Amino acid sequence: MPELPEVETVRAGLLPVMEGVEITRADVNRPDLRWPFPDRMAERLTGTTVTALRRRSKYILADLSSGETLIIHLGMSGRILISGDPLGQFHQDHPEREKHDHVVFHLGNGGRVTFNDPRRFGAMDLIATDKAETHELLASLGPEPLGNTFNEAYLVDALKGRRTPIKSALLDQRIIAGLGNIYVCEVLFRTGISPLRKTDQIADKRVAALVPVIRDVLSEAIAAGGSSLKDYRQTDGELGYFQHRFQVYDREGEPCQTPDCKGIISRVTQSGRSSFYCPQCQR
């Protein structure tokens, strides 16, 4: 569920509350999410200070004064909410423990950071900070779409000779890290490329045109605080609002927004995921 813009929004929300702040206690309310938590996770977190909060693809990385890094993934339904009013603001507190509050970090500034994940496809792990990039979950990730190594030449080369539909290729985290179902649909709409088109049947020039559009869509979504469908929230509980700007995602049956296009947005299933697109102007 949370794609790069949602994860970046969560990271940005946590930053002023957690950076330079001690974790005084960690409540670990179950033994696992998608996988078992690392051994003695609560003890290894307790008494450490968060020295930096980074993001790699859809992972949040919290560097700790202990020399370890906490890796967090939100899966499909993971949420992180701040409570306890650590910044002295007015946002609503939610002191009661709610269903699916699996991990709670208590902070030295009085704040609490709660990880809630109904479907439990999320994950947490601890690894030495100097080995974080080599963690098995991160090792084979492709370039960051908003970073310098992601560019036209890279994408043209990375997609060369692939027979998979472009939709699947852009969802492949080894090729580009951070896109998910929503933003791939929106990117393909803006570039006029059908999600069904085989990657090796797209001219280099059109592949290259994906690069600035990917950057634009992600940047706009980050600026909007991400997209809130059912359960995603920013860390202060506010909704993101990029969902109002979707042009195709979840708009099956609606008229295409391209000027003068008479198309109707279609939904097709590709490798188990819904693709939304306009059959008229996406070719």
Add this chain to the structure above:
DNA sequence: ATGGGGGCCTGCCGGC
């Protein structure tokens, strides 16, 4: 080697 489908979980929504 690569691509497609199944599976992991819970919750929600629409239809009957």
Add this chain to the structure above:
DNA sequence: TGCCGGCAGGCCCCCA
């Protein structure tokens, strides 16, 4: 009102 099927922002794993 209640039940059931389908679907959901991700990603690992196995099979062809």
